[in-house]
Amino acid sequence: MLFIVFLLIGIPISLVLAITSLSYLLLTDLTTLMSSAPQKMFSGLDNFGLLAIPLFMLAGELMNGGGITKRLVAFAKVFIGHYRGGLAYVAVIANMFLASILGSANAQAAMMSKVMVPEMEKEGYSREFSSAITLASSIVAPVIPPSMLFIIYGTLTGASIADLFMAGIVPGFMLGFGFIIIIGMMNHKQQFPKSERASLNTLMRSFFRVMPAMLIPFTIIYGILGGVFTPTESAAIACVIAFIIGFVYRELKLKNLPDILLNTVINTATITFLIVTANLFGFIIAYEQIPQLVAESMLGLSENPLVFLLLVNIFLLLIGTVLDGIAALIILVPVLMPLLVIYQIDPVHFGVIICINLTIGLLTPPVGTGLFIVSSIAKVKFENLVIAIMPFLGMAIIVLLILTFWEDAVMWIPNLYKD
Template sequence: MAILVVVLFLLFIAFGIPIAFSLGLASLIYLLVAGVPLTVIPQTMFAGMNSFVMLAIPAFILAGNLMNAGGITNRIIDFANAIVGHIRGGLALTNVASSLGFAGISGTALSDTASIGSVMIPAMKKQGYGAGFSAAVTSISSTVGPMLPPSLPMIIIGTLASVSIGDLFLAGAIPGILLAIGFLIVTYIISVKRQYPKGEKQPLSFVGKSFLGAFWALLMVVIIMWGILGGYFTPTEAAVVCVLYAFVIGKFVYKELQMKELPQLLGNTLSSTASILLLVGFANTFGWILVSEGVPLLIADGILSITENPILVILLIILLLLILGMFMETIAALVILFPVLLPVATSVGMDPVHFGVVMVLALMIGLSTPPVGVCLFVASSFAKVPITKTVKELLPYFAVAVVVLIIVAYVPSLSLFLPSLFE
């Protein structure tokens, strides 16, 4: 029966049905065939969503929408361009650096791709960068965002495993910065090889002015971490504080947020939140079925039957996550797979916080890979270029991302060093 539900899920995805509904339909058919009461569906969906921490998701999404409407995206891009714009391939480097700064606002890779991509891709194409390259840089650099606070995937993991979300936020910082540095190096090498343009070096006064413009947005991350780690508020309360902060900055500091925009921003927030929670709910039902069929034990036994060598077990987990990340949406994959793979990871000595970082990083790579890479599709649509061209340009970035993933997986201190400072 476990095979039935998995096969149905994959078939529905192959037919182009959204991930959430694929999970729901596969679960429904399984329950009907197995003769299980359909009351399991609302019960498990409610159980998956019934968490105080989950309230942080709509609040962080709303905070990001308010900051975007308040003009923060352009200010972050201006600051990044002031720092690296004068280097060969400066606009492409600015794209990556902007994603690093934007990470503290959105918490999701897709919103990063949409916000940064709508500005940077047309600008890059206008300056002579290839359309496929412009889309590739935008798509892959957006995967840095969820490694840094406020990260929605980290919030999901903290909810699933009862792990400190503050520790998870800290644990993703160094891996996220390593990933960004790797992307910057690849972008520079390609830009030099292709002789992409570079901008003029800006005077120090201009750099300082652009920093002041982005300062209030960057301060948002400091507020989140200071509040959570200092014990002043929970992640959910931090999210609400960020909403108030974003409103004040956008309305009274940047003075670009208009009151008439609020209904649309609230509507967008409700839409995004509903899609995420629906996905979490159906994924929890799907996960309940897998657990009831003993799939977690089968996977654990299967991996450990191949080898009990910690190095090889971690490698097998990474391969599994990279493959599944190509076909599954990140949040659905986390809800279904994290409880399944965590016992395997801990059996070979991985700390839950460390494993959470490795899992998020592996699944982030999948956001830029076909056939279900949402960031890949969004960036390609902005660039008006076939996905095949974008994927070709992404190959060196994939190589760097996998290298960083392996380093992070086998060097736990990269993830655990910062959390250890606050114990």
């Protein structure tokens, strides 16, 4: 009850988890729990895989400061911007480019809102539509590798982070293609504007300018798929490449490095504190044997794994409307994991489903953080953005259901590299 009350009055989720957990420990007066709590909090962070989170965040900050982001957007615009509705397609494709580097939907939504919304509005698109397509496209960030949600899920479950990264490639492209279909349908009715066709000279110049920037996603994906390095090592290599390219482009300055490092530390600390408090909350849930109760309830409803996955999807979509994705992941995964063995569901397939599901929560009111970020940056009324996002939200749910019941679409690439 305390958890729900604090959540409803708007206290940050990390503090809600901390206050609720500490209140329980104090009220129950269980010495065993009190003495074990610090160890449980520390053990949540004592995982080498989590090192990838600050490294990928640093890579994203270096990219943004080094002018890599705007060159990727400019590259997409030059090649397809001259088609009717081209700039809307650019928003999707540019987000897919950036997804292979940033791994955070919130960071990508904030960054692209500053870049794409003013540009699209200048071309004649409505501010609401521009904001909606920018926000919707940003949810591919936690799906196309690298992904912070996959890293956290892998550390919680022991599932291979490399397999999770590979499993996210096809779903990420399916989401992007689904949004392109929605734009095409809307374009047919509304006749979106188009830009002037770029000359061949401009096309070639843009291509050569973006080539160094493309080294980062290529290195990350090829390195992991080829078994050259681990996801954590790929994050470190991405930082080095982003640092070098930033100076090659002559936009990354030494005087900017303190701000870049400070932003990385603040963002990392926010996620780290959330992991710590959620781990303590999960410890209490396990002590109360809630996972066992949930397992018994689910088995009482149906023994069919497809029915179980459908029920989990409905449950997670509802949870995503009120709970942050990372917090929900850390709290719910220990509850749901015992059921995967019972229903014989591949943990990598389930990881992709749960991460996409919780990412969709960024688009859903009332607590969709992506909605608040984009409405604030783009200066769009929250309710107008909610209405504009609905077609894209519907497509995201359709893709989620396809991936839920078509396991081969998710597991095709991981299985390819196992054979």
